[in-house]
Amino acid sequence: MSNRKSLTVKFPYLTALRPRQWTKNLIVFAAPLFAFSINLQSLLGSLLALVLFCSASSSFYLFNDIADVESDRRHPVKCKRPIAAGLVRVPVAIGMAVILLLGALIIGWLKSSALGVTILGYAVLQVAYNLRLKRTVILDVFAIATGFVLRAFAGAAATGIILSPWFLLCTAMLALFLGVEKRKAELRLSEIKGGKTRSVLRRYSLSLLNRMESIVTTAAVVTYALWSSGPKVQGASTPWMMLTLPFVLYGIFRYQLLSDPREIARRSDTVEQGGRTERPEEVLLKDLPTSLTVLGWVLTSFIILLLKQQGVIN
Numbered sequence: 001m002s003n004r005k006s007l008t009v010k011f012p013y014l015t016a017l018r019p020r021q022w023t024k025n026l027i028v029f030a031a032p033l034f035a036f037s038i039n040l041q042s043l044l045g046s047l048l049a050l051v052l053f054c055s056a057s058s059s060f061y062l063f064n065d066i067a068d069v070e071s072d073r074r075h076p077v078k079c080k081r082p083i084a085a086g087l088v089r090v091p092v093a094i095g096m097a098v099i100l101l102l103g104a105l106i107i108g109w110l111k112s113s114a115l116g117v118t119i120l121g122y123a124v125l126q127v128a129y130n131l132r133l134k135r136t137v138i139l140d141v142f143a144i145a146t147g148f149v150l151r152a153f154a155g156a157a158a159t160g161i162i163l164s165p166w167f168l169l170c171t172a173m174l175a176l177f178l179g180v181e182k183r184k185a186e187l188r189l190s191e192i193k194g195g196k197t198r199s200v201l202r203r204y205s206l207s208l209l210n211r212m213e214s215i216v217t218t219a220a221v222v223t224y225a226l227w228s229s230g231p232k233v234q235g236a237s238t239p240w241m242m243l244t245l246p247f248v249l250y251g252i253f254r255y256q257l258l259s260d261p262r263e264i265a266r267r268s269d270t271v272e273q274g275g276r277t278e279r280p281e282e283v284l285l286k287d288l289p290t291s292l293t294v295l296g297w298v299l300t301s302f303i304i305l306l307l308k309q310q311g312v313i314n
Contacts, residue, residue, distance in 0.1 A: 012087035013096070016065065017058035025053040027148055028155035030171070033298075034227075035161045036237050036305050045158035048111060052104040053151055056119055059101035060126040062093045067130060076189075114157035122150045137203035141179040141212075148175035166227035166235045173220035177252070180216060181259050184209045217252060224248050240304045240313050247297035254290050 028049040032042035065072065065083040072084035082088040101123060109116030125146055133143040152171045156163045187201050187209065230239030257263050307313045 012082040012085075013092075016062060016082040016088045016093060016096070017100075018061045019054075019058075021057070021061070022054045024148070025050050025057060025151055027151045027171070028053060028158070030152050030167070031155035031161045031163060032159055033301060034164065034167050034236070036308065037159065037161055038302075038305060042159040042161070045111075045160075046155050048107075049115065049154040049158035052108050052115070052119060053122070053154055055100045056104040056122055059097040059104070060123075060130070062097035062100075063126075064130055066090055066093055066097075112157055112160075115154060118150055118154045118157050122147065122154075125150065134198070135200050137200055140200050141176060141183060144179035144182065145172055145175035148172075148178070164227055164235055166223055166233070170220060170223040170227055173216050173223055176216040177213065177220055177255075180209055180213045181255060184213070184259055213256075217256075220252065221249065238304060238308050238313060240308070241301070243304065244297050244300050247293050247300065251290060251293045251297075254287070254293065258287065258290075 029043075029046045032038055032046055062083070065081055068078075069084050069090070072078040072081055075084075078084060083090065083093055104119055105116065105123070108119040125143060129140070129143045129147075134140050149168065149172050152163070152168065155161075183201070183204055184206065186198060187204055187206060190198075190201055225242070225245055226233055227235040228239070228241035228245055229235050230241070231237055232239075235241075304313070
């Protein structure tokens with residue numbers, strides 16, 4: 001926490017962009033990876049989509065922090081954000097947000113109309129989320145999930161790749177899973193600290209979120225299993241991708257473990273924050289088993305791709 005505080009003080013303008021949350025935008029690389037289209041052109045296209053979505057998402061992080069500055073100051077963690085802490089003035093933050101968003105939209109349209117429409121759709125979603133949806137029960141989680149699906153679309157739009165319907169469904173279900181886990185962590189945090197910093201949390205309960213989690217978890221596993229079954233079901237180009245299913249299962253179970261109250265209580269460093277699953281990027285960056293699981297999935301997928309290109313497997 002002290003390291004984060006010092007970085008906020010030293011680099012408040014960079015910290016205000018929330019670079020830690022840029023890891024969410026890595027999903028733009030999923031399109032070429034899941035389509036087994038790994039080449040220089042697809043990587044450069046995905047990299048452009050990553051930069052544009054980092055720019056667009058950071059602009060809305062700024063807008064959101066400006067709109068929620070008073071409530072953030074009452075939050076035990078968010079009060080340390082640069083705008084809430086007074087390290088970045090509101091007029092400056094507005095200027096940064098406008099430049100980042102317009103830049104992303106213009107460059108996206110110049111690259112392709114599909115990419116421009118995707119970024120525009122993301123912008124409209126964020127406006128709706130900040131104005132209304134984040135205070136509307138259930139729709140708030142759907143909005144979070146839609147943001148991840150649009151990121152995946154952006155990767156496809158920037159590379160000209162046609163996505164498998166099972167891939168899109170799996171992405172949506174995993175995104176809903178993350179959204180539910182985020183609300184669970186926020187609700188638990190509010191119970192630990194007292195009071196609900198988000199008005200929508202008054203409509204949720206842990207039992208409801210647990211039931212929602214059960215549904216989307218099952219759907220995510222089933223849709224991924226169908227995608228990895230191969231081309232006969234309009235999925236991956238090879239059924240050998242079934243070998244990656246254990247990584248997906250372990251990753252989901254690990255994430256659920258980190259959100260379990262007993263596990264949170266056992267980890268003294270996360271008790272104050274109600275668990276890291278309030279911020280998915282924290283899990284990816286700081287939980288070693290999760291990071292190794294992602295690395296294992298990527299390496300296994302690349303090996304399968306390499307063997308398929310060499311004609312060793314079908």
